[in-house]
Amino acid sequence: MSHPTGARINTDLLRPLLLTSWRFYVLAGVFGAIVLLGLVSWFTQMTLGFGISGIRWPVYWGFYVTNFVFWIGISHAGTLISAILRLVNAGWRRPVTRCAEVITVFALMIGAMFPLIHLGRPWLAFWLFPYPSERLIWPNFRSPLVWDFFAINTYLTGSVLFLFLPMIPDFAVVRDKSTGLRRRIYGALALGWRGTPKQWHRLESAMQIMAIAIIPVAVSVHTIVSFDFSMAPVPMWQTTIFGPYFVAGAIFSGIAGLLIAMAVLRKFLHLEDYLHPVHFENLGKLLLVMALLWGYFVFNERLVTYYGNGPAEMTVFRQTQNGPYAPLYWTMVVGNFVLPLILMGIRRFRTITGCVIASIGVIVGMWLERFLIIVPSLGNKYLPYSFGTYAPQPVEIIITIATFAAMALLYVLFAKFIPIISIWELKAGEHPSPELIPPATEEHRLGDLHL
Amino acid sequence: MPRWGMAVDLDSCTGCGACVTACRAENNISTVGDEQASLGRAKHWIRVERYWEGDFPDVRLKFRPVMCQQCNNAPCEPVCPTYASHHTEDGLNAQVYNRCIGTRYCANACPYNVRFFNFFNPSWEKPLHLQLNPDVSLREVGVMEKCTFCVQRIKATGIQAKAEGRAVRDGEIQPACAQACPPRALVFGDLEDPDSEVSRLSASPRGAALLEDLGTRPNVTYLPRLSQAI
Numbered sequence: 001m002s003h004p005t006g007a008r009i010n011t012d013l014l015r016p017l018l019l020t021s022w023r024f025y026v027l028a029g030v031f032g033a034i035v036l037l038g039l040v041s042w043f044t045q046m047t048l049g050f051g052i053s054g055i056r057w058p059v060y061w062g063f064y065v066t067n068f069v070f071w072i073g074i075s076h077a078g079t080l081i082s083a084i085l086r087l088v089n090a091g092w093r094r095p096v097t098r099c100a101e102v103i104t105v106f107a108l109m110i111g112a113m114f115p116l117i118h119l120g121r122p123w124l125a126f127w128l129f130p131y132p133s134e135r136l137i138w139p140n141f142r143s144p145l146v147w148d149f150f151a152i153n154t155y156l157t158g159s160v161l162f163l164f165l166p167m168i169p170d171f172a173v174v175r176d177k178s179t180g181l182r183r184r185i186y187g188a189l190a191l192g193w194r195g196t197p198k199q200w201h202r203l204e205s206a207m208q209i210m211a212i213a214i215i216p217v218a219v220s221v222h223t224i225v226s227f228d229f230s231m232a233p234v235p236m237w238q239t240t241i242f243g244p245y246f247v248a249g250a251i252f253s254g255i256a257g258l259l260i261a262m263a264v265l266r267k268f269l270h271l272e273d274y275l276h277p278v279h280f281e282n283l284g285k286l287l288l289v290m291a292l293l294w295g296y297f298v299f300n301e302r303l304v305t306y307y308g309n310g311p312a313e314m315t316v317f318r319q320t321q322n323g324p325y326a327p328l329y330w331t332m333v334v335g336n337f338v339l340p341l342i343l344m345g346i347r348r349f350r351t352i353t354g355c356v357i358a359s360i361g362v363i364v365g366m367w368l369e370r371f372l373i374i375v376p377s378l379g380n381k382y383l384p385y386s387f388g389t390y391a392p393q394p395v396e397i398i399i400t401i402a403t404f405a406a407m408a409l410l411y412v413l414f415a416k417f418i419p420i421i422s423i424w425e426l427k428a429g430e431h432p433s434p435e436l437i438p439p440a441t442e443e444h445r446l447g448d449l450h451l
Numbered sequence: 452m453p454r455w456g457m458a459v460d461l462d463s464c465t466g467c468g469a470c471v472t473a474c475r476a477e478n479n480i481s482t483v484g485d486e487q488a489s490l491g492r493a494k495h496w497i498r499v500e501r502y503w504e505g506d507f508p509d510v511r512l513k514f515r516p517v518m519c520q521q522c523n524n525a526p527c528e529p530v531c532p533t534y535a536s537h538h539t540e541d542g543l544n545a546q547v548y549n550r551c552i553g554t555r556y557c558a559n560a561c562p563y564n565v566r567f568f569n570f571f572n573p574s575w576e577k578p579l580h581l582q583l584n585p586d587v588s589l590r591e592v593g594v595m596e597k598c599t600f601c602v603q604r605i606k607a608t609g610i611q612a613k614a615e616g617r618a619v620r621d622g623e624i625q626p627a628c629a630q631a632c633p634p635r636a637l638v639f640g641d642l643e644d645p646d647s648e649v650s651r652l653s654a655s656p657r658g659a660a661l662l663e664d665l666g667t668r669p670n671v672t673y674l675p676r677l678s679q680a681i
Binding site: 048049050051055056057058060061115118119120121122124125127128137139140142143144145146149228231232233234378381382383384385386388 | 501515529531534571592594662665
């Protein structure tokens with residue numbers, strides 16, 4: 001395990017910015033084409049009518065709301081994990097935080113698209129905004145969808161700030177290493193950063209405040225997303241466990257998303273010297289803890305329903321346990337619980353490959369979890385005469401795939417234009433020799449950054 | 452202020468479906484075609500649910516007309532982000548089509564599944580397009596719709612009564628379904644008026660609300676079937 005030092009950190013981490021290989025164009029082109037296809041599908045849906053989707057009476061929410069909850073869940077990877085790791089001052093976090101925070105911002109942007117995509121009349125979506133209208137009509141503040149609007153906007157604003165703050169010194173590094181237009185752009189982004197002790201001090205204070213503020217926001221966001229379900233009198237939705245269950249599931253899928261992103265970055269950007277197996281192992285342990293927590297919540301939810309034995313709840317329960325949704329349900333249990341438990345619980349398997357396999361299982365499992373919360377409940381609601389089912393149509397499948405492509409595209413573009421690993425944090429943490437670190441406060445020289 | 456309600460006598464209901472047809476004609480409910488209907492996209496503001504009880508040959512068939520229950524504690528209302536689904540002063544669950552943006556949250560929250568979504572712009576098979584009711588607005592794609600208790604008739608009768616300087620008489624307002632019901636299984640009226648027929652029927656010891664334990668407090672009362680004939 002080699003530790004790169006100052007000048008090499010700059011070269012390694014700035015290489016993707018300064019040199020463009022043909023691979024970048026291929027990747028951006030392929031992902032961009034898929035995203036474009038998704039946009040075309042959405043406009044087709046708006047033009048021809050919502051009927052080209054698979055939504056039908058009485059299952060009025062399907063793939064779109066599943067994707068919404070899924071992506072908002074993925075967004076809990078970053079900011080929350082990075083904020084916790086910063087607050088406990090875990091030294092190993094330094095190369096991980098930025099790729100995590102970026103996931104948050106992009107996943108939130110993608111997730112926030114779905115409430116628009118799934119609207120019957122998306123061109124009127126601005127009615128969800130509390131803008132002063134001359135007719136004095138406000139949105140209905142009792143509706144969990146309006147709470148969503150506020151929660152997601154707060155989280156997105158906070159996450160963007162939390163991502164941007166530690167990028168400022170790195171923008172300055174790029175500015176100093178480049179010329180021409182690039183120098184002007186990064187110079188503007190660096191906000192006049194010169195690395196004076198006063199600036200370092202302010203940056204630290206700001207990041208400390210953001211790290212503390214973002215944690216309750218992150219918890220509240222997914223609790224409110226869970227309220228979309230638990231506030232409606234629908235069997236298996238109306239349960240008090242949904243808040244913490246959703247938050248745990250969100251962090252769970254977020255860690256899995258982060259592990260996959262890190263493995264891909266390590267491979268394609270040749271960051272083997274920065275993202276070490278120990279990073280994967282540590283996050284793998286976190287994945288194991290979350291798998292156990294998820295299993296605990298599911299066990300609670302299922303056992304209590306089974307003992308309560310309410311007829312409406314048991315109808316939905318049987319649909320997923322041994323009815324038509326059982327194959328999906330048990331795939332979810334294997335992906336979310338059995339697989340991570342085996343791969344992350346046994347040290348021999350807690351390798352980079354093991355982490356990636358477990359993470360893919362978790363991503364699939366958590367997507368299915370959201371689907372299985374939404375569709376069986378809506379399709380088996382109280383009156384047996386009105387039971388129904390749902391089958392996704394091409395437009396929904398294409399848009400779902402396009403969101404994954406959008407995530408990849410945004411990530412590729414980000415890694416192209418911004419150092420995906422925080423340069424100054426790496427230097428401050430691991431190389432306390434004065435010549436290698438940015439001109440900084442005494443704390444930096446001691447390598448003891450209180451963040 | 453009146454509180455509009457309905458009593459449904461399941462002993463009288465023969466399951467003929469006249470209410471369903473009358474409702475479609477009165478309320479400009481668009482037809483969606485065979486293919487869409489088979490997908491489950493037909494819009495039935497009122498439907499006649501059929502339940503079979505017992506094992507062959509000892510089978511009993513039960514009918515239950517189900518329309519919007521006009522709940523006093525309606526789950527559809529608080530979840531709507533734009534107030535498209537809201538409560539009127541006379542106890543109706545109003546759906547403001549113009550304000551609806553189509554989150555479909557109301558339909559998910561409704562335990563009775565009586566809310567319907569417009570998956571496409573409305574269309575009618577000829578010659579049905581010639582019989583549209585001018586008193587009822589059409590609903591465009593992306594909007595939820597549901598039973599209104601024929602609010603256009605309630606309003607028209609109220610205006611007429613006011614012009615004549617009198618109160619609305621019991622039985623004067625007839626929603627299309629109640630008007631069309633041959634055995635008069637559907638009875639509509641003011642629940643605040645203790646002498647109205649609907650009040651009398653709703654107070655019957657037979658009376659029960661659909662899914663009463665959910666606490667939605669519907670304005671529709673069902674009188675369960677007691678007769679044994681098939």
